[in-house]
Amino acid sequence: xxxxxxxxxxxxxPVVETVLGVQxxxxxxxTNAHLGAFWASLGGGWPRVTDVPPLGDQxxxxxxxxAWSGMRLQVSQDPSSRLQIRNxxxxxxxxxxxxxxxxxxxxxxxxKYPRYEETIRPEFDEMWKRFxxxxxxxxxxxxxxxxxxxxxxxxxxxxxxxxxPSDWSKPFKGALAPLADMNGTVLASVRAYWRxxxxxxxxxxxxxxxxxxxxxxxPKNEALIVKLTARGPVNKERDADTxxxxxxNLGHDTIVQGFRDMTSDEAHEYWGYGxxxxxx
Amino acid sequence: MSDQVLETTMSPGAIPAVPTGAAxxxxxxxxxxxxxxxxxxxxxxNDYLINWGRDPAALESDEVIAPTPDIISLAGDVAMALRDKxxxxxxxxxxxxxxxxxxxxxxxxxxxxxxVASDGTVELLVFRNCRLETRRSLx
Amino acid sequence: xxxxxxxxxxxxxLYRRIPDSIEWYDPSVSPxxxxxxxxPKRHDPTGISxxxxxxxxxxxxxxxxxxxPYYVAVVRAGDLRAHGMCLLATPGDANGPxxxxxxxxxxxxxxxxxxxxxxxxxxxDPLCREVLGPFAxxxxxxxxx
Numbered sequence: 001x002x003x004x005x006x007x008x009x010x011x012x013x014p015v016v017e018t019v020l021g022v023q024x025x026x027x028x029x030x031t032n033a034h035l036g037a038f039w040a041s042l043g044g045g046w047p048r049v050t051d052v053p054p055l056g057d058q059x060x061x062x063x064x065x066x067a068w069s070g071m072r073l074q075v076s077q078d079p080s081s082r083l084q085i086r087n088x089x090x091x092x093x094x095x096x097x098x099x100x101x102x103x104x105x106x107x108x109x110x111x112k113y114p115r116y117e118e119t120i121r122p123e124f125d126e127m128w129k130r131f132x133x134x135x136x137x138x139x140x141x142x143x144x145x146x147x148x149x150x151x152x153x154x155x156x157x158x159x160x161x162x163x164x165p166s167d168w169s170k171p172f173k174g175a176l177a178p179l180a181d182m183n184g185t186v187l188a189s190v191r192a193y194w195r196x197x198x199x200x201x202x203x204x205x206x207x208x209x210x211x212x213x214x215x216x217x218x219p220k221n222e223a224l225i226v227k228l229t230a231r232g233p234v235n236k237e238r239d240a241d242t243x244x245x246x247x248x249n250l251g252h253d254t255i256v257q258g259f260r261d262m263t264s265d266e267a268h269e270y271w272g273y274g275x276x277x278x279x280x
Numbered sequence: 281m282s283d284q285v286l287e288t289t290m291s292p293g294a295i296p297a298v299p300t301g302a303a304x305x306x307x308x309x310x311x312x313x314x315x316x317x318x319x320x321x322x323x324x325x326n327d328y329l330i331n332w333g334r335d336p337a338a339l340e341s342d343e344v345i346a347p348t349p350d351i352i353s354l355a356g357d358v359a360m361a362l363r364d365k366x367x368x369x370x371x372x373x374x375x376x377x378x379x380x381x382x383x384x385x386x387x388x389x390x391x392x393x394x395x396v397a398s399d400g401t402v403e404l405l406v407f408r409n410c411r412l413e414t415r416r417s418l419x
Numbered sequence: 420x421x422x423x424x425x426x427x428x429x430x431x432x433l434y435r436r437i438p439d440s441i442e443w444y445d446p447s448v449s450p451x452x453x454x455x456x457x458x459p460k461r462h463d464p465t466g467i468s469x470x471x472x473x474x475x476x477x478x479x480x481x482x483x484x485x486x487x488p489y490y491v492a493v494v495r496a497g498d499l500r501a502h503g504m505c506l507l508a509t510p511g512d513a514n515g516p517x518x519x520x521x522x523x524x525x526x527x528x529x530x531x532x533x534x535x536x537x538x539x540x541x542x543x544d545p546l547c548r549e550v551l552g553p554f555a556x557x558x559x560x561x562x563x564x
Contacts, residue, residue: 017291025417066390067368073418104290212294374442374453410540412533
C-alpha cells in the first residue's frame with residue numbers, strides 16, 4: 001500500500017533509539033529452547049544473548065474499559081524467558097519471547113540515525129520473516145499478530161535546546177513546565193506523561209518526558225528524555241503481513257509527525273529540520 | 281494497564297535529576313474492597329472448584345463433558361492468580377459443557393467470560409451489550 | 420402436518436431446559452442463567468433445542484430421559500429472530516417431549532464463532548424473560564397392561 005506522507009527529516013535528529021515490535025497470540029508449544037535455537041539460526045553476526053523476564057501482553061483499549069479487559073495471566077510452571085540478542089556492533093538488538101518480537105536500534109557514538117524506510121523497517125521485516133519461517137520449520141503455528149508498536153527515544157542534552165529548567169518550555173510548543181519560579185520555590189525537575197488517541201481508535205500515542213542524567217559512562221549528561229510510543233491493534237481484516245505493515249507505518253508516521261508538531265521552530269532549527277513530500 | 285508502556289528499549293535509563301524518597305501513590309493509597317475481591321475468588325475456589333475436584337462425576341451428564349481433574353486444577357490456579365492480583369471476582373464459575381471451566385463476570389453493559397478450555401488454553405471474551413468486543417488468548 | 424410441525428410464530432413462547440446440577444442457573448447468584456446454558460453441546464449438531472409452550476408445559480420438558488431436576492428458561496420466538504437466529508419446528512422424536520424446535524444456526528460446529536457467542540450471551544440476558552422451576556424429573560411412564 002503506498003503511503004503519500006509528508007516526510008519529516010532532521011539532519012541532526014535527537015533520536016537515540018528506535019524500537020519496532022509486534023505482539024502476537026501465544027504460540028502453543030513455543031519454548032525457551034526454541035528461542036535459543038532461533039538465536040543460533042541467526043548466525044555469527046549476533047554473538048551476544050541475555051535472558052530477561054518476559055513482557056506481559058499490552059493492549060490499547062478504547063471506551064470505558066471492562067473489569068477484566070486489562071487482565072494479564074501467568075499460571076504456567078514454565079519459566080518463560082525473553083531473549084535479548086545483540087549484534088557485533090552493539091547497535092541492534094532482537095528481543096524475542098512467546099507473544100512478542102521487537103527490533104531495536106540504538107545510537108552508538110556519533111553514528112547517524114538509520115532511516116525508517118531505508119534501513120530499520122526492512123531489517124525488522126526480514127527478522128519477522130525469519131522468525132515466522134523458523135516456527136513453520138519447527139512445526140509450530142504461525143504467529144497471529146494482535147498489536148503493533150513503535151518507540152522513539154530522544155535526548156535533549158542540556159546546553160543544546162535548553163540551558164536551565166526555566167528554558168523547558170522552549171523546545172516544546174505549549175507549556176511543559178507551568179512556572180519556573182513559583183512563590184519562592186524553584187523548578188528543579190519534571191516527569192510528564194501524555195496520551196493521545198490515534199483516531200478513530202486506531203491506536204494510542206504515549207509521550208513521556210523525563211529530566212535526568214543519561215549515558216553509560218561518567219560524566220553523565222543532564223538531559224530531557226522524550227520518549228514516544230505508538231501502539232495499536234493489528235487490523236484483523238487484513239492478512240497478518242499487511243496488518244503489521246499498516247500498523248508500523250501508522251505508528252512511525254504518528255510519532256515523527258507528532259514529534260515535529262510538539263517541538264518548537266527554534267528546536268527544529270537546531271536539529272536541522274527539513275521536510276519533503278514522498279510517495280513511497 | 282493500557283496506559284502504561286512496558287520497557288522494550290536498550291539504551292540505559294535516566295538517573296533522576298532530583299532524587300527523592302517520596303512514596304508513590306500506590307504505596308500510600310489502600311485499594312478499596314481488596315478483601316471483598318479476594319473473598320469472591322475464595323468462594324469460587326472453595327465452594328465450586330474444590331468440590332468439583334473431589335467429585336467430578338457430579339457434573340457428568342449426557343449433555344455435558346465434565347472437566348477433568350487437571351482442568352479443574354488449572355482453573356483453580358487461574359482463580360488464585362487473579363485473586364492475588366486483586367482482579368474483580370466472577371459472578372459464577374460453571375462448566376462450559378466441552379470439558380472446560382468458565383468464569384463469568386457481569387457489570388453494567390459488560391459480560392466477560394474467562395474460559396479454561398479442555399486443552400488447557402485460557403481465553404477471555406468481553407461482550408459490551410452482547411456485542412463481542414474482545415477475544416484474547418491469555419495462556 | 421403433525422402437531423408441532425407448523426411454523427413457529429413470532430409471538431410464541433419457547434422453553435429452554437437447564438439442568439439443575441451444573442450451576443448454569445442459581446437464583447441465589449443471578450436472575451439470569453449463564454450463557455453456557457445456551458451453548459450447543461455435542462448432541463446439538465443441527466442446533467440447540469427449545470420447546471414450544473403451546474405444545475408442552477414446563478413440567479414435561481424433562482422428558483423420559485431426564486434423571487435430574489431442571490429449570491426452564493423462557494424466551495420469545497420473535498426476539499430470537501430479531502437477532503438473526505433461525506427457528507425450525509422439528510417435532511419428530513417420539514421419545515422426547517412434543518413441540519421440539521431447533522435454532523438451526525446455533526450448532527455445535529459453529530458454537531465458537533463470534534456471532535454465535537453473541538447469541539449465547541443474548542439468550543442469557545436480555546432475551547431470557549424469566550426462569551421457571553426447579554422441576555422434578557419426569558416420572559417414568561408405566562407400561563400399559
